[in-house]
Amino acid sequence: MEGFKLSVTGNLGPCLDPKSTSISSSFAWGKKSFKKSSNVPSMTIDQLRFAELQLHGRNKEQQMLLDFLRENYQTNGKSRQEQHKHSHAKQVVLVSGVSGVGKTRLIQDILTQPVEVDMCGVFAIGKYDLQQQTAEPYLGIVSACQEMLRKMVDSDGGTNSFASPETLDGIRSDLLNDLGQNGLSLLVRVLPLVSKILGVGEELKLESSTESKTWIQEQLASNEGKMNEAKAKLHFAFRVFFRTFCKHLPLVVMALDDLQWADTASIELLSDLLADRAVQNLMLVFLYRSDESDYATLIANISEELRDKESKQMVKLMKIDVGRLFENDVNSIILDLLSMDSSTATVDLAALCCRRTGGNVSFLLAFLRMLKDNGYLEYNFGLLKWTWDLEKIESETVATTNVVELTKFKMSSFTKDYQTLLALSSCLGLSFEKKDLDIVSCGKYSTDDFLAVAQEEGMLEMLAGQKSMRYRWTHDSIQEAAASLIPTNESLKFKYDVGKLLLSGISEKDTGRYLFVILGLLNPFALTTDNLAVDERLKLANLNYLASTQSSKLSSISSTSNFVKSGIAFLPEGHWQSHTELSLGLFTIATEVESAQMHEQAMNWYASKVIQQDHLTILDKLRVYRAQIQYWGMNSDDKSVELCLAVLDQLGCRFPRSSLLQTISLIFSLMKYQRQLKKRTIQEISNLPIVTSPEIRELGSMINELSLHAYGTGETTLSGLCTIKQLSITLEKGINGSSYYGFVTLAPFFMVAFNDLKATSQIASYADAMQMREHGNLSTAGFNMVQGCFNLPWGHTWSHSLSVLRKGYQNGMREGQLRNGLFCIVASLWTCFIAQVHLPTLKSDIEVYMRQTMELDTGLPLNNTILLKRSVEMLLDDSEQTEGRQSLLEEAGSFIGDDKFNSAMANVFQGQIYYATGDHQKGTALALKTGILLKKLLSASANMPSIFHQSFSLYVSAQDTKSWRTRRRFRSLAKKRHDILRKWAKDGCPNVVHYVTILDSEVAILNGLDKKVVEDLYQKAIVLSARGGMILDAAVANERLGRFFEGLGDTIESGRRFEQAIRYYEDYGLMSRAMYLQKQYRNHISSWSLR
Secondary structure, eight states, X not given: OOOOOOOIIIIIGGGGOTTOHHHHHHHTOBOOOOOOGGGSOOOGGGSOOOTTOOOOSOHHHHHHHHHXXXXXXXXXXXXXXXXXXXXXXXXXXXEEEOTTSXXXXXXXHHHTXXXXXXXXXXXXXXXXXXXXXXXXXXXXXXXXXXXXXXXXXXXXXXXXXXXXXXXXXXXXXXXXXXXXXXXXXXXXXXOTTHHHHHOHHHHHHHHHHHHXXXXXXXXXXXXXXXXXXXXXXXXXXXXXXXXXXXXXXXXEEEEEEOGGGOOHHHHHHHHHHHXXXXXXXXXXXXXXXXXXXXXXXXXXXXXXXXXXHHHTTSEEEEEEEOOOOOHHHHHHHHHHHHTOOOSSXXXXXXXXXXXXXXXXXXXXXXXXXXXXXXXXXXXXTTTTEEEEOHHHHHHHOOOOSXXXXXXXXXXXXXBHHHHHHHHHHHTTOSXXXXXXXXXXXXXXXXXXXXXXXXXXXXXXXXXXXXXXXXXXXXXXXXXXXXXXXXXXXXXXXXHHHHHHHHHHHSOGGGHHHHHHHHHHHHHHHHTTOSOSOHHHXXXXXXXXXXXXXXXXXXXXXXXXXXXXXXXXXTXXXXXXXXXXXXXXXXXXXXXXXXXXXXXXXXHHHHHHHHHTOTTSOHHHHHHHHHHHHHHHHHHOHHHHHHHHHHHHHHTTOOOOOSHXXXXXXXXXXXXXXXXXXXXXXXXXXXXXXXOOOHHHHXXXXXXXXXXXXXXXXXXXXXXXXXXXXXXXXXXXXXXXXXXXXXXXXXXXXXXXXXXXXXXXXXXXXXXXXXXXXXXXXXXXXXXXXXXIIIIGGGTSOHHHHHHHHHHHHHHHHHHXXXXXXXXHHHHHHHXXXXXXXXXXXXXXXXXXXXXXXXXTTOOOOXXXXXXXXXHHHHHHOOOSOOTTOOOXXXXXXXXXXXXXXXXXXXXXXXHHHHHHHTOHHHHHHHHHHHOOOTTTTTTOTTHHHHHHHHHHHXXXXXXXXXXXXXXXXXXXXXXXXXXXXXXXXXXXXXXSHHHHHHHHHHHHHHTTOOHHHHHHHHHHHHHHHHHTTOHHXXXXXXXXXXXXXXXXXXXXXXXXXXXXXXXXXXXXXXXXXXXXXXXXXHHHHHHHHTO
């Protein structure tokens, strides 16, 4: 991008012109000249030894931190993995204190030194910058991660002592497996040094794959217009990064300095890291200023959240308050600096320095440096010792509690050129490259000499291993002092001119890297003046648009909001006609930002400005509509449906609005395509052409949006019509980006309409083929969700469905599709319940999921999971008092409302509770009340146990009733359900075979068949149940067979069956039922044991 044309004398004006009288007086230019110390040999005996200064006066704080480390990381001969096998808590240390008190030095001194032989690892520190607080997201975390990576590999890609080749191989392998190419590309964009870990081959592979992406792949990988998804995608990449490093390194410590200046995106990412139980063995150290009242609320909120996590045993928390130094501590520092041994000789000097500086270590060191520079403290070569005049120091110096003023006083003794360079350097951030300073100084000053002096004076330090000669301020108070050299009334203009110089001096390809710093300099002044030329304002609008797009990819909503609002403010009059593309981009992102922040009024205002433009096409406006749909999807699916229908109308796709017409249309369409699809082969479907037309692809995507939201409102007929429309478009035009999702959601409707398991499986296989054709092995969370919930269980075992759903969760986190990813987890949890997973384990998993959902602040309703959690808790309740206890359905009525799907799921869960606890009378009443739930649940796998439990309870009740009319009615209803299960088993569903056998056994009992026949049938059912992991069914089958033998008077065989039932109930975790059988059939079990 072409920079501003700017000359030093013409635009920086008096700020950089030492001849200007107004600025000369403001800057108080000094006369002292410095030379590079490297050119003049000097004896160090007369120098204060700042570089060798040890840590003093922090024994208490050191011991606290060491004890915390030892408590949490002492291995006692065990591997770190063994030690933390059952612990998911992270270690968090809060370090507070006023500015300059020595917080950073304390942490660096402790954590950079190996405490014990087996406590080696990697320590990295990142720092936040007040100037970049709202501009550069994740600044502290990114800098810490980059430092961590830098320590892992040297400049040639080699490894250091704790990063062995085997360690790097493991990290590389896990990153590739868990993130894939797209996720790694995102991570490398944010953390460039990750490419060093990947190795040259993988780095080239990433670059080449990016260059060769097709339009379709770019669309798949892009999260443009979906800020919450972009944030989730980036946060997932960071979580995988930390998971991987914590897995392969024995100790990972990340310290974040000046946390009070952290941006919102960083705080949200830290919250995600703390909530992720897969991130283990991580220690976070948060350093913050206790005297920054403007940011007290942020720190208070962080502290409150950490205490809450500590109460839930998610973190182990320690707080360290770093206070002032006392006179004896100050005396130790002076002795160390002067290389003196006598502790009494400096006592009076220490007392005076302590009074003058208030025991603040940064103030103290600056004060001592000032004493040395001004001759109050000097080395006497005749006496060969340091000397000072206490009375002179007492009378000629004043107390200071502001290191900035003290440092500024020191800087005032520098030459005017050096003061100018200090002011310029302060504008470049916490760290900068020498070439940046050369650019903004326009070659008028000797930057080499200045940088050498600044290092000698302890103001700047050169970062090790930096080929680009990068420097950073030794303390933010030094940077603040340098910035204060700029007159307050001219500060904004000065920084604006520096920003223009920097922009004009960098190459176009480097613009993105410097963008946040440049706009941090340009925007504050530009937004307060009306004197900028139109072309300058337009260039600023373009720069802010570029920054907003870059920031949105980094998922920093607050930064994006600031940039996009600034960009809009710089637009000229009539911008919609003269600069349509720029205006559309800015207002679109503004709409998305307000949608992500749930600001309805602002979102609608920005959206209306786009929608009102008649010269824009519907495709131009789609991102704005999608932002509104996303907002309403989180608040009101009804409004989302209305908006989707309106947008589809504009795209030329219309649906009948009458429910009657929708039903008729769906029935005839399903019948039509049932016939057509039976004639198609998978090869024919997968060979359909790939659609590249943006109109068709956007149409398909919007139809899917409508299908999702219609299903959410219970408008399943309209949702079905969407899948039919998607099918029609695909067969007519070819495969678009949403075809596979349309097919995979069509399968459940065929199951409901025709109970045709083969057709359902066939359509699901078509979806698989299309997904592979367009996206290869990169399945999406939504696809995994529908396959795992609605399609796969009809042709595969529960374990296969669970693996797909868990993969869907990973895909959702990786893609940024939080809703679909977390819905996969919801489905996997109730599938675990159906598949009869160990109850205590399931309860623990449910609690982890609920906690994570709340921590991620997804806004997703937890009704289904709350129902499941209560179901598991009811089964785990081993108290004998049941009178007056509410049923699940009674509890559910208070929060489910009109939610048809969850209402149906509540009936499924309640049916399994009655089945497990042997309350078949209530199970029968529930079956009579609800009927078959197939239509309400579509083809969800929950249909299988629901129909089985209803049939089972009806058969058992038929045996128990004395009324032949009731018996005949119950048998008829049970048989209807039994026949459905038989058909599914015949069509190849593996998950219902043992159900059918159990029901066959009950029919045999009803029909009065021979003892041997009943025993063989139930024994077969027990084997099938146990082999498939259906522990509860094996328990119930044994219990029923025991009761059958009890009725025949065979106490020994019944005792054997009851004993086996008890064992299975215990394995399932249903202790109440096991204890009931143990108590009820004690004599039978004893007879079997004593046979």
